[in-house]
Amino acid sequence: MVKGSCVCGDWTYEYEGEPVAIAVCHCVPCRKTAGTNGSVNSLIPGDKFKHLTGEDRTFTRTGDSGKNVTYHNCGKCGTIMWVEGEAFSGIRILKTGTIDDQEVLDKAVPVQEIYCSRRPASVKELEGIDHKEIS
DSSP states (O other): OEEEEOSSSOSEEEEOSOOSEEEEEOSHHHHHHHOTTOEEEEEEEGGGEEEEESOEEEEEEEOTTSSEEEEEEETTTOOEEEEEEGGGTTEEEEEGGGBOOHHHHHHOOOSEEESGGGSOTTSOOOTTSEEEOOO
16 A cells, blocks of 8 residues: 655545556646656546545636546645646546655656647657647
8 A cells, every 4th residue: 555645744645556657747827836857647436545534725716628627635734735637537647746655656657748838948848758738
């Protein structure tokens, strides 16, 4: 079982199995929340993910697809824990940096980079993975 938590440790989760994929996203909201290097996200099937402790504070915006994207943040410290999108039904877009186990993080190798045209010029393209432009 993989476990994770927010910065203050109040909001915790666990999931079982392997992510469907790990992707680095360079969309504007990810850049604004994760920094210029992009947001590393682990796509976890919803039935394999369990929120254990802490209160959710959610924020919903309209994504580029025109569908809702909802952020699940720790109600205490504000850390973004996971994101759900109507375009990704049944998948939890987990912020990989919230995983507590260093060994799991060491194996968390991205297989895809998305919104590549929004990657800042100072950030180099990841080699050997799929690059996809989403508009």
